[in-house]
Amino acid sequence: MFVxxxxxxxxxxLKFLPGKKVSEDGPYEILNKxxxxxxxxxxxxxxxxxxxxxxxxxxxxxxxxxxxxWENIKHIVISHINEYYSEGNKFVISKENNDSNNDNxxxxxxxxxxxxxxxxxxxxxxxxxxxxxxxxKDGKVKVELQGSCSGCPSSTLTLKQGVQNLLCHYVPEVKExxxx
Numbered sequence: 514m515f516v517x518x519x520x521x522x523x524x525x526x527l528k529f530l531p532g533k534k535v536s537e538d539g540p541y542e543i544l545n546k547x548x549x550x551x552x553x554x555x556x557x558x559x560x561x562x563x564x565x566x567x568x569x570x571x572x573x574x575x576x577x578x579x580x581x582x583w584e585n586i587k588h589i590v591i592s593h594i595n596e597y598y599s600e601g602n603k604f605v606i607s608k609e610n611n612d613s614n615n616d617n618x619x620x621x622x623x624x625x626x627x628x629x630x631x632x633x634x635x636x637x638x639x640x641x642x643x644x645x646x647x648x649x650k651d652g653k654v655k656v657e658l659q660g661s662c663s664g665c666p667s668s669t670l671t672l673k674q675g676v677q678n679l680l681c682h683y684v685p686e687v688k689e690x691x692x693x
Contacts, residue, residue, distance in 0.1 A: 514531065514532065514533075514594075514595050514598055514599065515532065516529055516530065516531045516532070516591045516594050516595060517529075517530040517532070518530070518587060518591075519572075519641070521574065521640050521641040521642070521661035521665070522640055522661065522665055522666075522667045523576075523640075523641075523642075523661045523662070523663075523664065523665035523666070523667075523668075524666075525564075525576055525577050525578070525579055525664065526574050526575065526576045526577070526641055526642075526660065526661035526664075526665070527574070527575055527577075527583060527586075527587065527641075528572050528573070528574050528640075528641035528661065529572060529573045529574070529575060529590060529591070529594060530571065530572050531571075531572075531573070531594050531598060532571075533571070533598055533603075533604070534570070534571060534603060534604040535568050535569060535570060535571055535572060535573055535604060535605050535606070536568040536569060536570055536604065536605060536606040537604050537606060537607050537608040538606050538607065538608045539570075540567065540568065540569055540638075540643040540645075540659065540660070541567070541568045541606050542565065542566070542567045542568070542643070542659040542660060542663075543558065543565065543566050543568075544564065544565040544566075545558070546558035546559060551605060551606070552597065553593055553594065553597040553602075553605055554566055554605065556593045557573075557575060557590055557593055560586055560589050560590065561581070561585075562577045562578045562580070562581025562582075562585065562586055563575060563576070563577055563578075563581075563586060563590075564576045564577060564578055565663070567641065567642060567643065567659050567660025567661065567663075568605055568606055569638050569641070569643070569660070570638075572638075572641065573590075573594070573605070574641035574642065574660040574661045575590055576660070576661070576663065576664070621649060621684060621686050622646070622649050624683070624684050625646060625649055625654055625680060625684055625687065626646045628679065628680060628683050628684065629644055629645075629646055629656070629676075629680075632679060633675070633676055633679065636675075637658075637662055637671075640661050640662065640665075641660050641661035641662075642658060642659055642660035642661040642662030642663065642665070643658075643659040643660055643662070644656050644657070644658055644659070644662065644676070645657045645659065647693055649686075649687070652686060652687060652688035652689060653687075653688065653689045653690070653691055654680060654687055654689070654690045654691070655690075655691050655692075655693045656672075656676070656690060656691070656692060656693070657692070657693055658672070658692050668692070669692075672690055672691075672692055673690070676690050677689065677690040
């Protein structure tokens, strides 16, 4: 198996493409190895300098400490990914009951979520990250940035010039977008 890597706008995040399904259950972020029983995730989070893993449908984004060198991390991660899939595993995260229920949102929130899901998420996923709706109150949309987007130097610019402009255009009630 050949695992490709791809740089992201965040110098402390690298995208790993195993050429296989990674998450069957949508985007998933894990920052602490004690939060999972998955051997691959636990092994990667045990690598010195690794601070988090974000799993997309067909990629893993690994975040590292600023001082850590990718050359010391990259080959170990690829080795763990190869070993995991060679053991016959079909994906890293399996489909579970998804607790996100759109019925709890009002019409404006549903519109915001739809725009985030259809227009923003695909672009953010290409860079190895994700954006999740958290709240809409008093004209302000709160979102959570995950994966490569979390802590990325250009994420504030993306949020203000990209996401905020898009949401304000499609949903006039939106005045500002904030990261939480």
